Amino acid sequence: MTSTQPADSHSIIVIGGGAAGMIAAWKAASSGVRVILLEKNAKLGIKLLISGGGKCNITHGGNMENLRQQFRANEARFLKHSFYQFTNADILYHLNQLGVETYERDDGRAFPTSGKAGDVVHALRRLMERAGVEIRLSTPAEEIMHDRAGACGVQTPGELISSRQIILSTGGSSYPKTGTTGDGFTWAQDLGHTIVPLRPALAPIYLDPVPSAEWQGVAIRDCILKAKSKSETIAKWRGDVLFTHQGVSGPAALEISRDAFLSLEENQRVNIHVDVLPDVSEPLLEERIQQEVLANGARILETLVELFVPRRLAPFILASTGITGSKKCHQLQKDERRIIVRTLKDWHVGGVKEIPLERGEVTAGGINLHELDPKTMRSRIVKGLYVCGEVLDIAGPVGGYNLQAAFSTGYVAGETAAADNRNGSTQTLNDNSRQVDS
Numbered sequence: 001m002t003s004t005q006p007a008d009s010h011s012i013i014v015i016g017g018g019a020a021g022m023i024a025a026w027k028a029a030s031s032g033v034r035v036i037l038l039e040k041n042a043k044l045g046i047k048l049l050i051s052g053g054g055k056c057n058i059t060h061g062g063n064m065e066n067l068r069q070q071f072r073a074n075e076a077r078f079l080k081h082s083f084y085q086f087t088n089a090d091i092l093y094h095l096n097q098l099g100v101e102t103y104e105r106d107d108g109r110a111f112p113t114s115g116k117a118g119d120v121v122h123a124l125r126r127l128m129e130r131a132g133v134e135i136r137l138s139t140p141a142e143e144i145m146h147d148r149a150g151a152c153g154v155q156t157p158g159e160l161i162s163s164r165q166i167i168l169s170t171g172g173s174s175y176p177k178t179g180t181t182g183d184g185f186t187w188a189q190d191l192g193h194t195i196v197p198l199r200p201a202l203a204p205i206y207l208d209p210v211p212s213a214e215w216q217g218v219a220i221r222d223c224i225l226k227a228k229s230k231s232e233t234i235a236k237w238r239g240d241v242l243f244t245h246q247g248v249s250g251p252a253a254l255e256i257s258r259d260a261f262l263s264l265e266e267n268q269r270v271n272i273h274v275d276v277l278p279d280v281s282e283p284l285l286e287e288r289i290q291q292e293v294l295a296n297g298a299r300i301l302e303t304l305v306e307l308f309v310p311r312r313l314a315p316f317i318l319a320s321t322g323i324t325g326s327k328k329c330h331q332l333q334k335d336e337r338r339i340i341v342r343t344l345k346d347w348h349v350g351g352v353k354e355i356p357l358e359r360g361e362v363t364a365g366g367i368n369l370h371e372l373d374p375k376t377m378r379s380r381i382v383k384g385l386y387v388c389g390e391v392l393d394i395a396g397p398v399g400g401y402n403l404q405a406a407f408s409t410g411y412v413a414g415e416t417a418a419a420d421n422r423n424g425s426t427q428t429l430n431d432n433s434r435q436v437d438s
């Protein structure tokens with residue numbers, strides 16, 4: 001039930017009603033503490049609603065150690081405690097209890113059986129309501145107030161809400177129309193935290209020149225997409241690639257975007273290449289082409305290349321070799337055969353023009369992990385501030401890992417804030433000033 005009773009300084013305030021904030025609010029309220037959740041949108045979990053293409057890839061199956069290892073080393077270290085406090089099985093258990101059936105795909109990704117992200121958001125809302133969380137929608141937090149003793153309240157347009165435990169779960173900076181306009185980064189910085197520079201992750205890659213109209217909508221399945229700078233491969237990922245009107249998207253493009261952006265940021269030219277046949281070595285491919293040439297010498301080269309790539313791409317791949325597509329196979333010279341082989345194994349698709357932060361599924365960078373205690377999510381800088389979810393300097397790969405990180409860190413933040421609230425907030429910053437565990 002949503003209530004708007006005046007708050008007192010004994011309430012916990014959660015800022016942001018996304019994946020992390022909803023779990024944090026539920027966990028804190030279920031221990032009997034009064035919790036007020038502020039969400040600027042008129043609806044909860046708007047980013048969750050668009051996750052997984054509206055189907056919501058809730059988490060990833062398998063043991064939590066494997067999930068944790070999918071993150072970068074410093075992120076994985078930070079997540080060590082929270083991933084075991086609230087696991088993939090835990091989130092699925094709670095959803096199942098609330099009537100959301102889930103299933104795990106062969107690749108390990110877990111989804112609601114209904115295929116509706118809305119069912120997940122609805123269940124999380126019910127979880128909070130049952131625990132008595134006061135949900136205040138259309139209520140943007142404007143500022144986190146603090147005094148010499150630490151965090152002391154949140155300013156909203158209509159009210160200054162007092163609190164000694166404030167959970168910051170405002171998400172990242174991408175898809176700003178969903179409400180994530182990066183407010184949490186600004187407040188955290190004003191309060192003395194450092195922000196690791198914000199960068200796109202899991203974002204589409206815009207190319208220059210843009211893909212030809214004929215390729216748009218074409219996908220290459222199970223290829224290796226590479227980002228190269230100064231002829232060195234700086235990132236690569238095996239998966240599907242989709243050509244769009246601006247460049248490349250699809251899982252492989254999203255996964256290499258973070259590293260490609262780093263080189264772009266250093267003003268280096270980054271080029272995108274594709275190995276369309278990752279399981280076939282160059283000598284083997286050359287042998288296969290030679291066999292085709294011997295068997296079907298009268299066919300034109302374009303149809304030969306179509307054996308290996310989507311038909312709409314074949315003329316362009318061949319054009320990039322400089323060899324005439326209408327040439328007959330039996331006219332193919334040995335050096336031309338080698339060029340075709342090399343092109344299929346390392347086709348230069350184009351140069352990177354832009355990797356837009358606002359189009360990333362997650363924001364890399366965020367509140368510096370060294371300034372938070374991974375066992376409690378307490379800020380080491382501001383007493384009474386707890387941080388969880390994407391506002392942290394954490395960005396995992398595609399596959400349900402980012403939502404799991406939001407759920408797990410949210411759970412720990414809610415648990416600790418409630419414990420501190422019950423203990424009259426006796427914990428001091430010094431109790432909390434250890435370095436991140438390794």
Ligand SMILES: Cc1cc2nc3c(=O)[nH]c(=O)nc-3n(C[C@H](O)[C@H](O)[C@H](O)COP(=O)(O)OP(=O)(O)OC[C@H]3O[C@@H](n4cnc5c(N)ncnc54)[C@H](O)[C@@H]3O)c2cc1C
Nearest residue numbers: 016018019020040051052057141171179389390400402403
């Ligand atoms: C298109 C897309 C698809 C994705 N698909 C998946 C997927 O299938 N699986 C997966 O694991 N991850 C996916 N992600 C990533 C995942 O959605 C996020 O990592 C996750 O939602 C982060 O949770 P969060 O609670 O930290 O932030 P969010 O879910 O973004 O929630 C933050 C909330 O804070 C609110 N807020 C911000 N500022 C204020 C303020 N000043 N006052 C009050 N409220 C405020 C926002 O309105 C928002 O509701 C996807 C992301 C996108 C963009």
